[in-house]
Amino acid sequence: MxxxxxxxxxxxxxxxxxxxxxxxxxxxxxxxxxxxxxxxxxxxxxxxxxxxxxxxxxxxxxxxxxxxxxxxxxxxxxxxxxxxxxxxxxxxxxxxxxxxxxxxxxxxxxxxxxxxxxxxxxxxxxxxxxxxxxxxxxxxxxxxxxxxxxxxxxxxxxxxxxxxxxxxxxxxxxxxxxxxSFASADLFKVTFKGKGGHGAMPEDCIDAAIVASSFVMNVQAIVSRTIDPKNPAVLTVGKMVVGTRFNVIAENAVIEGTVRCFDPDTRDHIERQIQHYSENVAGLYGASATVEYTRGTRxxxxxxxxxxxxxxxxxxxxxxxxxxxxxxxxxxxxxxxxxxxxxxxxxxxxxxxxxxxxxxxxxxxxxxxxxxxxxxxxxxxxxxxxxxxxx
Missing domain, CATH: 3.40.630.10 (Zn peptidases)
Structure with missing residues (x-):
């Protein structure tokens, strides 16, 4: 031929x-x-x-x-x-x-x-x-x-x-x-809002740095504990912007990352779970969370x-x-x-x-x-x- x-x-x-x-x-x-x-x-x-x-x-x-x-x-x-x-x-x-x-x-x-x-x-x-x-x-x-x-x-x-x-x-x-052959590639952005204040007076504040850190440490459980291991997936936090000054408790934190997988149902599940984890971690500390999830390539x-x-x-x-x-x-x-x-x-x-x-x-x-x-x-x-x- x-x-x-x-x-x-x-x-x-x-x-x-x-x-x-x-x-x-x-x-x-x-x-x-x-x-x-x-x-x-x-x-x-x-x-x-x-x-x-x-x-x-x-x-x-x-x-x-x-x-x-x-x-x-x-x-x-x-x-x-x-x-x-x-x-x-x-x-x-x-x-x-x-x-x-x-x-x-x-x-x-x-x-x-x-x-x-x-x-x-x-x-x-x-x-x-x-x-x-x-x-x-x-x-x-x-x-x-x-x-x-x-x-x-x-x-x-x-x-x-x-x-x-x-x-x-x-x-x-x-x-x-x-x-x-290639995975789907999505982007997510989570914005946490707490209550800022003086670094020496944490009792009057809601520290967005603590909230964001807790989210980063816990969000990997979406992949390791809620997804069938036979459906490969990657969730990566690539950017974290928190606070404005060394002695000011952060009021805002912004986290950005990417999600990769091959299965459409797994993709839907991870999107829902990021929303769930964000809201619940924020609620644990009395903060609020806003999630932007952008679907990229399939x-x-x-x-x-x-x-x-x-x-x-x-x-x-x-x-x-x-x-x-x-x-x-x-x-x-x-x-x-x-x-x-x-x-x-x-x-x-x-x-x-x-x-x-x-x-x-x-x-x-x-x-x-x-x-x-x-x-x-x-x-x-x-x-x-x-x-x-x-x-």
């Missing part, structure tokens, strides 16, 4: 693929600020003769129309950077923007999808169906995919496929298993047919040794909003190589990718589209 012309094209475009990735890396743009990236993609597609439209405020939806009737498969690549300072400033393609960096691999995703589009466009007359190209903004703030769906990204689409470069996996390896659950098709494509294109069984991660991915609309799958392509110092965690200032992985990702995009349409 592997198309030889696609493989040859990706190989022939390998230098351009690396150049594109380095260009995007050196010119990072944050979520909803991807104006230059969007403009470049539009110009690139126009030169290929691929029809496209811009989404608002940034992003691109393009279509490769096949020479024969058939289904439509969508390929997604995200393109926003992070508010991270690049540590490796001696790289020839290091970020030129202070405090901004492609520290998650989205530069690679955009480059891989452009080259996949170029390869697929070369054989478009043979395609029994169409390929939708989704160059997505604002993944890092979990808003881009939902907004693209609103703007018709998957209308008329039968299947959707995405890729993420993964530094925790060896270079060239591919992982895509049916079922959970869990990425790979469709069985699509995931197995990815495995089939990968082994036929690169050999049996390509497959890797990466365990589900508690990280979040807004690709889940596409999967809510149409079936599909999300694959990880390894780029971790200790000899090239590319095993740093995503979102770290030293994050980088082994560029040998770029061709693997670009071909996987293109071969998946071809195979899905011809199955």
């Amino acid at each position: 592997i198309h030889k012309k696609i493989k040859e094209a990706i190989q022939n475009y390998s230098e351009e693929l690396t150049e594109l990735r380095r260009m995007f890396h050196s010119e990072p743009e944050l979520s909803w600020e991807e104006e230059n990236t969007t403009a470049f993609i539009c110009e690139y597609l126009e030169n290929l003769g691929i029809s496209y439209r811009r989404t608002k405020p940034t992003g691109v939806i393009a279509n490769i129309i096949g020479g024969k009737p058939g289904k439509t498969v969508a390929l997604r690549g995200d393109m926003d950077a992070l508010s991270v300072e690049q540590i490796k400033k001696n790289l020839p393609y290091a970020s030129r923007e202070d405090g901004k960096m492609h520290a998650c691999g989205h530069d690679a995703h955009t480059a891989m999808l452009l080259i996949a589009a170029k390869a697929l466009n070369k054989i478009k007359d043979e395609l029994p169906g169409n390929v939708r190209l989704l160059f997505q903004p604002a993944e890092e703030i979990a808003e881009g995919a939902r907004e693209m769906v609103k703007q018709g990204a998957v209308e008329g689409v039968d299947n959707v496929f995405g890729i993420h470069i993964w530094s925790q996996m060896p270079t060239h390896k591919v992982s895509c298993t049916p079922g959970p 869990a990425v659950i790979n469709d069985e047919y699509s995931a197995k098709l990815v495995q089939k494509v990968a082994t036929e294109a690169f050999g049996e040794d390509i497959l890797y069984n990466e365990k589900p991660t508690m990280g979040g991915e807004d690709f889940s909003f596409f999967l809510e609309e149409v079936p599909g799958s999300f694959a990880l392509v390894g780029s971790g190589n200790p000899e090239k110092d590319t095993k740093w965690s995503h979102h770290h200032g030293k994050f980088n990718i082994d560029e040998d992985a770029l061709a693997t990702g670009a071909e996987l995009y293109a071969q998946y589209a071809w195979t899905y349409l011809t199955e």
